[in-house]
Amino acid sequence: MRLRDPICxxxxxxxxxxxxxxxxSGEGALEVAAKVWRGKDxxxxxxxxxxxxEVVDPGTGEVLDQALLLVFRAPRSYTGEDALEFHTHGSPAVLRRVLEALYRAGARPAGPGEFTLRAYLNGKLDLAQAEAVLALVEAEGDLARRQALRALEGAFSRRIEALENRLLDLLAHIQALLDYPEEGVEPLEAERTIREVSAEVEGLLAQARASRLAQKxxxxxxxxxPNAGKSSLLNALLGYERALVSPIPGTTRDYLExxxxxxxxxxxxxxxxxxRDTEDPLERAGVERALRIAEEADLILYVVDRSAPKPAPPPLPWGRTLKVATKADLPPLWEDPGFLPVSSRTGEGMDRLKEAIHWALLGEGGGEFLLTERQVEALHRVRExxxxxxxxxxxxxxxALQEALEALSALRGRGEVAEAVVARVFQNFCVGK
Known part of the structure; x- marks a missing residue:
């Protein structure tokens, strides 16, 4: 791939x-723009x-659209090159004709993520920040947005750089031990440094699940x-009526998302x-499906009506299950400190339940950094x-320390980084970013 010619x-x-x-963007981008622009040069x-x-066809002079043109001079641009943005009306026909005009003027179509790839190659971003760009574009929740923004601002890269520096210093001292034994580092000091860096790496890896859930x-x-209050609890969590609520047990025969x-x-x-145990084949199929859904879920709310006799618990993966006692506004028939009491009617206990869901999924703090699969793999190599x-x-x-250092450096795209690794980072980018 040519990485200096003008792309659009x-x-x-x-x-x-x-x-x-x-x-x-690219070398000659300003000259390309001049061929399709009628206004200030x-x-x-x-x-x-x-x-x-106005944007014009460079071959015929036909006016394609009135527009605003924004110029970025190298190196003060996203890519580090001369770059421009044409702000046109948002019609697909207009945008298509503007692209065709730029092709005729000497630009070529950009590949997926090629603008960000150029930013990385020109030192505007490191590889971790480039991955954060994609995560920020794809963020569906506010936590993922915050995590991605911290990484884009360089917080994750600075943490990794600090670990690299500690290992570099230790490696230098160990090398000095080989060349000049009297200059070496004390064995206990070396072990302490390695254990402290390992603890930092473990702390980052502990955030991997929270990061995945925040993103996906x-x-x-x-x-x-039946009639435990699941549908009412769902409506209370949503803040609107999504599920049909009825006092008749077994109203929900299938699942609802x-x-x-x-x-x-x-x-x-x-x-x-x-x-529940049932001879009804349709209801039994619903029960089996419910248990399969529970098995595949990231978190389960086991819902029990505390104003009714306590049922025998079903087979659930209790390690990722929160126990919820519903209808807390009614007189209880049983008490169990292992259950969170809530009332879908009055809202009692709902804030505590939401906080418990957050804690069970993400742990304390909810994950400071975004971590991609590539970064998790690299951190595992560092730990090993x-x-x-x-x-x-x-x-x-x-x-061993040199290999750990190389894996750390690869997180930021420093040192020797295989082309396949770089290609893997950018393969999921959209065209235009």
Whole structure:
């Protein structure tokens, strides 16, 4: 792929809109823009300034649209190159003709993520920040947005850089031990440094599940006996009536899904059929499906009516199950401190339940950083090499520490990073970003 020639792409989503944006970047981008622009010469404009004019076909001179042109001068642009944005009306026909005009003027279509790839290659972003760009574009919940923004601002990269520096210092001292034994580091000091870096890595890995759920969302299954209050609880969590509520047991024969967001995390709550022994084949099929849904869910709410006799619990994965006692506004027939009492009618206990759901899914803090699969794999390699280093005498630690350091550096895209790794990072980007 040529990585300096001018590229262009539509940067706004498909479909009609008030405004559409076409991006252009690369060596010669200003000259390309001058061929399709009727107004102030883009080659003479200062960076960061808008100008009003018309986009024209460079072959026929036909006016394609009135537009605003925004110029970014290298290196003060997203890509680090001369770059421009044409802000046109958001008609697909207009945007298509503007692209065709730029092709005729000498630009080529950008590949997926090529603008961000150029930003990485030109030192405007490191690889972790580039991954954060994609995560920010794809964020569906507010927590994922916050995590991605922290990574884009460099918080994750700075944490990794600090660990790299500690290992570099240790590696230098160990090398000094080989060349000048009297200059080496104390064995206990070396072990302490490795254990402290390992603890930092473990702390980052502990956030992997929270990061995945923040980005991809979670499934929340409501399981319980008929008439336990599952549908009412679902409606209370949603804040509107989604499920049919009836005092007749067994109203819900199949499952019902509804999206919601709690503490910035996108969830899909699933109301299921009441779980009980039954001879009705249709109801039995609903019970079996409910238990399968529970098995596949990220978190289960086991819902029991505390104003009725306590039923025998169904077979559930209790390690990811919250026990909820509904109808807390009615006199209880039993008490159990392991259950959270709530009332879907009055709202009693609902805030505590939401906080418990948040804690069960994400743990304390909800995850400071976004972590991609690639980053989790690299951190696992770092941890393995550090554990290996601890098992070796000091004069043999060097190779394991060097490999740990290389894995850390790969997180930011520093040092030797295989082309396949870079391609993997950018393969899911949209064209125009």
């Amino acid at each position: 792409a539509i940067a706004t989503p498909p479909g009609k809109g008030a405004i559409g944006v076409v991006r252009l 883009p080659r003479r404009l200062k960076g960061g300034r808008f100008t009003l004019g 969302g979670a499934r929340l299954a409501l399981i319980g006996a 509804a999206p919601l967001e709690l503490f910035g995390v996108p969830l899909v709550a699933v109301d299921t059929a009441g779980v 090499r550090l554990l290996e280093a601890l098992s070796l005498p000091q004069d043999l630690m060097g190779l």
